[in-house]
Amino acid sequence: MTTPIANPVAVADGIFTLNDGQPVLLGSRCTNCDNHMFPRQHGCPRCMFNEQVDVELATRGTLWTWTVQAFPPKAPPYLGPVGDDFEPFGVGYVELPGQLRVEARLTESDPEKLQIGMEMEIVPFVLGTDEDGNDVVTYAFAPVTQNGDQS
Amino acid sequence: MTTPIANPVAVADGIFTLNDGQPVLLGSRCTNCDNHMFPRQHGCPRCMFNEQVDVELATRGTLWTWTVQAFPPKAPPYLGPVGDDFEPFGVGYVELPGQLRVEARLTESDPEKLQIGMEMEIVPFVLGTDEDGNDVVTYAFAPVTQNGDQS
Amino acid sequence: MSDVAIVGIGMHEFGRHDGISGMDQGVTAVRRALADCGQQWSDMEFAVGGSMDAGAADTMVSRVGLTGLPFTNVVNGCATGGTALAQAVNTIESGAGDLGIAIGFDKHEKGAFRIKGPRGKDWYGGSGLALTTQFFGMKINRYMHEHGITRPTLAKVGAKAFRNGALNPMAWRRKPLSEEEVADSLMLSYPLTQYMFCSPGEGGVAMILCRADKAKQYTDRPIYLKAAAVRTRKFGSFEVLAPSIALEHDAGPTSAASKAAFEQAGIGPEDVDVAQLQDTEAGAEIMHMAENGFCEHGEQEQMLANGDTEINGRLPVNTDGGCLANGEPIGASGLRQVYENVLQLRGDAGERQVPNDPKVAYTHVYGAPGISGVTILSR
Amino acid sequence: MSDVAIVGIGMHEFGRHDGISGMDQGVTAVRRALADCGQQWSDMEFAVGGSMDAGAADTMVSRVGLTGLPFTNVVNGCATGGTALAQAVNTIESGAGDLGIAIGFDKHEKGAFRIKGPRGKDWYGGSGLALTTQFFGMKINRYMHEHGITRPTLAKVGAKAFRNGALNPMAWRRKPLSEEEVADSLMLSYPLTQYMFCSPGEGGVAMILCRADKAKQYTDRPIYLKAAAVRTRKFGSFEVLAPSIALEHDAGPTSAASKAAFEQAGIGPEDVDVAQLQDTEAGAEIMHMAENGFCEHGEQEQMLANGDTEINGRLPVNTDGGCLANGEPIGASGLRQVYENVLQLRGDAGERQVPNDPKVAYTHVYGAPGISGVTILSR
C-alpha cells in the first residue's frame, strides 16, 4: 500500500492528475486514426490529422523494457536527491494495452527483480520537497504483487 | 595631453601593449604576401600561407568611416558605464597606412566634429574600474589637433 | 538555368506571437504550402530546413508526419533561406528527389541581434564594439561619403517599407510612417535611426519545389527557378564584427552571387520586373540596389527621388515591406522574399500587386559573416 | 550509383586537446585533405560543413581562405557527417560544382551528452528521465530479450573496439581492454557499463570530392562513392528522449537508409568487405549489424563468438576502434568512418589493414532524433 502524501504538488501541469492520490496520465487520441500520444499533442505523427481529443491513459500495463539509472542525473533539471543521497533507480517503458508505451521511473531498481513482461501499476512518487515544504510528485510504475496490490 | 592613468590594467592580453602609457596595437604580418592582421592570427586569409610574424601597428592614421553608439551596449560583455551613466560614444575604422583599417572607439562623439579622412592618433581609454580599483584600459583613437597633439 | 519549379507556398504571419513557438509557425507554413498545391507531407521526397533560434528544423517531423524522408538542417545566418533553396535545387537537379520542400522559421527575443557572432570576444565586446548596428552605421556612412547619398534618402527607404507593409496582411508593422517620422525617430547608430532598422521577429515560410517538367501535375501556375546562387565573402570584403579590415577592397559576396545568378539565368538586371533586396536597415537596401547590378553606385539618390522603386515604379523593390516592415526571423527571412515574388508573378499580391504583369522576379538575402544568396524566378 | 569520387582525405587526431579549438581541428583536417590530393583551398568550388558545438563551419574561411565559395552549414546531430556528404554528392551531381570539400569537426565538454534534446522539458528531466544513456540501456535490453543476445557479447564488442583503437594512431583511447575489464567497469545504465559507452570528444575530418570522371586528375587512387543515403525515422520507430512510443513498430531509419543505399549501389550486404557502424555504445553496434542487413536479428551472438567482425574476420566492423575508441565529436564522427574506409580501400590502414584487398566498404552513422546516413564506397 502507498503511504498517503500530505501536500502533493505535481512536478508539472498537464502531465497527470492525482485521482485520490493515484496519478492518471493525460494523453491525446487522434480522432482520425486512434493513435494515442503522451504528453498531450496537437497534430498526429501517424496520419498527420489535426484533430485530437484528451484521454486519460490506463493505470496498469506490462513492462516492455527497462534499465537502471546508476549515476545521479544532472541537477537541475533533476529534482531528486543527488550526491551522497543519490540511490540508483529503475526506468522503463510500460505498455498500456491498446494505447501506447509510456516512459516512467520504476519503484524497483534491482535488476534481479525486473523482468520484461511483468505487470505494472502507476503510483505517485515523491522526488523531493519544494521551498514551501510541499512534496513534489511525479508518476512512477510499481510491480504488481501476486494478490494484485503493488509491492 | 592625456592625463596619466594611475593603475592601468589592459582589457585583455595580446591585443595591445602600453608603451609609456600609449597603446600600441599588436598585429601579425604574413611573411608571404605582407597582409596585415589584427588581432594576431595564424593563417593568412589572403594567400592561405601559414607563416606570420608579430608586428606593432602604426599609432596614427586617418578616419575611414565612423558612427556614434547612441544606446548602451549590453553589459556584460560591455565594461563601460550603462544606464543613466551612459554617454554616447564614437566608433570608427582608422586606416593605418600600408597596414590595415582597425576598428576602435573614438574619443569624439559629436557627428559635427567627425569627418571621414581626418587625422587620428591612438590613446588609452579608461572603460571603468575593476574590483581591485585598477583602471581597465582599452585603446581609442582621438582626432589630431592642428599643432599635432591629439585633442 | 535551373530545371526546378515552385508549385506551392505557405507562410505563417510575421511579427511577435506570444505562446506560439517558432516550430509551430514553421508547421503552419508547411501545412499551408501543402494545401496550396494539394499535396500531403507523405508526398515529399526530401526536406531542407533551417532555424537559428527555434530548434532543429528536422524535429518537426513528429508534428507533420514521420514519413522517413531525408531532412537536412541548414544554418547560414540570415542567408539560411537562400541556402535551403539552393540545396533543394541541387537535390532535384541531382536526381535525388523530384518533389520536396524548403522550410524556414524562427523566433527571436526582443534585442536578440544586439550582440552576437563568434568574434564577440571579451575585449571586443568589453570595449563597446561588437554591435552589429555599428557595422551598418559605419558601412552606409562610408558609402554615402563615397557616392553622394544623403540622409533624406535613407528616410525615403524607410517610409516606402512601412507604406508597402501596410498593404501586406502578413506583415508585422502595418502602420505607414512618413519620411519625417522615420528621420526623426531615435538615432541608434548614426546615420541610422530606429525606424531605419529591422527588428528580430518571428515567422515561418515553406515552399514546395519539383522538377520543372512535372510542375503542371501540381499547379496550373508554376513559377520557375531560373537561378539560385550563394556566395561567401572574399578577401577585402567589409563585413560585420571585424576588429580590422584589409586595405584591399572586394565588391563583396552580393555582387558575386548576383553575377553568378544572372549568368545562370541568362538574363540581365534590365530584365527584372520586381526585386526583394536584403534591407536589414535602410542603407542596406540602397547599397544592395547597386551591388545587385540594378544601378551604378550613387544613382540611388535620384532613383528614390523619382519613385523608381515604388510598387508602381520602374523597378519595385521590397514590395511586401521588406525586413523593415516584416522583421527578421532569421531562418524564414530569405524564403519570405521568394514567397512575395511567387505571389507577384502569380498576380496574387492583392493591394500591393506590381502592375503590368511582371514576368521576372529577383531576391537577394545577405547575412553574417558575409554570405549572400540570390534567386531569379520567372513564370 | 553516384558519379562522385573521394580524392583527398584529412583528419585531426581524435581525443581531448586542451587549448586547440574545434575550429582549429577542422582547419587542420582541411589542410591535410588538400595536401593529400595536392590541391589548394582556392580550387574548391563549394564546401559543406558542420559542427554541433564548435561554431558555424563557414566562419573557417577567414582562416583557410576568403575565396568566395558557397559554403553550406549543415547540422543533423550525430548524422551531420552523413548529411554533409550527401549534400556534397547532390551538389556535384546537379552540376553546381565539380570539385568540393565536406568538413566536420567538433569539441564537446566532458559529460556533454548527459542531457540534451528538445524534449528535455522540466517535468521530464526533473523526474529523472531525459538521459540518452537510459535510452541506449533500454533499447538493447529489449533487443537482448527478443533476440537472445547475452551480456558477454556486449563486452566482446567493447574489447574489440579498444583492441582496434590501439592499432590506430589517430584514435583517442589506444589501450586495449579485456572483455572482463569492459564487463566489470562501472555499470552506468543496465546492461551497459562505462567502457561500453563512447564519450563526447574532439576531432576533425575533411574530404575532397569531385566528379568521378575527373578523379584521376587529382589522385591515382580515387575511391568512388557508390551510394550516400540519409533517412529519418518513421512512425513507430523507437528513438531517444521519447516520453512515450507507439505500439506500432517500425524498423527505424537505419534499415531504410541501408536499403536505399544498397539499391543506389546495385549491390547487397554480401558484397561488403569492411563496415563502420555507429557504435554509440556496444549494443548499438550489435543492433546495427542486423539493421544494416549484415545478419538476421540474433545471429550477432554467434558472429561475435566466431570473431567474424574482427579485422581478419569475415566482415570486419569498426576497424579504427569506432566511437568507443575514438570518442564522438558529433560533427566529425560520420566523416571519420568514411576516412577509415578510404584508408582501408587504398590499403593504407597500416597495422589495422583488412587483409585480402578489400573492394567495397560501408559506413553507417545514426543520431538523434532518429536519422541515419549510409555510404557505400568502392575502389
Ligand SMILES: [Zn+2]
Ligand atoms: Zn492520426
Ligand SMILES: [Zn+2]
Ligand atoms: Zn598572406
